Amino acid sequence: MIEIKNLSFKYSGGGPQVLSNVNISIPAGHIYAILGESGSGKTTLLKCIGRFLQPRSGSITLKGRNIYEIEEREFRKSISIVFQQLFLFPHLNILQNMILAPMKVLGKDERTAREEAVAMLETLGIASLKDSYPAAISGGQAQRAAIARSLMLKPEYLLLDEPTSALDVNTSDEFGKWLTGLREYTTFVVVTHDILFVNKIASFGALMEKGTVREESDIGNIIKKHFPAFRQGMDG
Ligand SMILES: Nc1ncnc2c1ncn2[C@@H]1O[C@H](COP(=O)(O)OP(=O)(O)O)[C@@H](O)[C@H]1O
Ligand SMILES: [Mg+2]
Incomplete structure (x- = not known):
């Protein structure tokens, strides 16, 4: 469980309060979504959880345990982020x-790391x-490759920032x-x-x-309450 209590954040330089008194609990074992319009603070929140801010x-x-008390190596095995830009190294x-x-x-030595990487790609069905x-694969493939790379450290939590933003509807569905x-x-x-996703x-x-x-609950409830038009579209 990741628990966030009364979290507030402001970028330096005198800008506005970007996060105000955020309280959420992210249980292990379920996919948890952070929804909201552009500019609502989602990426900033993710960066705080990933200790980048x-x-x-x-x-x-x-x-x-307070995440700031966790030693760096252990922390990277606990919580990892795939940023929207993916940051795959283009020359590799x-x-x-x-x-x-x-x-x-x-x-790890290179040989072991390679064996584990191949096994991971096979497990994830993307050995090809x-x-x-990176420049030679599609957006959906790059998104999967970036996730595969993060899973190499076997993090307990993997945070994904807008993973479908570069994908068309069909690819997003498959993803x-x-x-x-x-x-x-x-x-x-x-x-x-992406509510549909x-x-x-x-x-x-x-x-x-x-x-x-604004609200934390199960997804069905959030959609029913805050995106009624979407719900109707689904039902009818
Ligand atoms: N590095 C930064 N410096 C100053 N302000 C920022 C920075 N990054 C984001 N912001 C501001 O913080 C607010 C929330 O941004 P962000 O967390 O990126 O929202 P979201 O991911 O929901 O679109 C926005 O008003 C944005 O302009
Ligand atoms: Mg964002």
Whole structure:
């Protein structure tokens, strides 16, 4: 469980309050969605959970431990992020992208890391991407490759920022099915404004509005209450 209590955040330079008194609980074992319009603070919240930004007040705990008290290597094995831009290294093929963290963070030798990377790609059903370079694969494939790379550290939580933003509806659908099949490997926290996608994959979630949590509950309830038009579209 990741628990966020009274979290507030402001970027330096005197801008407005970007997160105000955020309280949410993210249980392990379910796909959790963070919904909200552009600018509502979703990416900022994700960066706080991933320790890329330090909040000015409030707390974030993982299984009861303040995340700032967790040693770096252990933390990277606990919570990992796939950013919207993916950040796959363009000069390395997918396999080479995947072995970097196991070698650098976990100190594995190259041969072991390669074997594990190949096994991971096979498990995820994308072994054919092994020798491809990021520029030569589709958006959906790149999204999967970036997730495969993050899963090499076997994080307990993997945070995905807008994973479907570059995907067309069909690819996004396929990607959603693929993602739900990976629930046994990690708990996904998915930031998105794609209600159609969320409705298919997530169990619980939070709706953000101008830096605050408007509602946290199961997804069906959030959609019914806050996106009634979408619901009607689904039913009829
Ligand atoms: N690096 C930054 N410096 C200053 N303000 C930022 C920065 N990143 C985001 N913001 C501001 O914080 C607010 C929330 O942004 P963000 O967390 O990216 O929202 P979302 O992901 O929901 O679109 C926006 O008003 C945005 O302009
Ligand atoms: Mg964002």
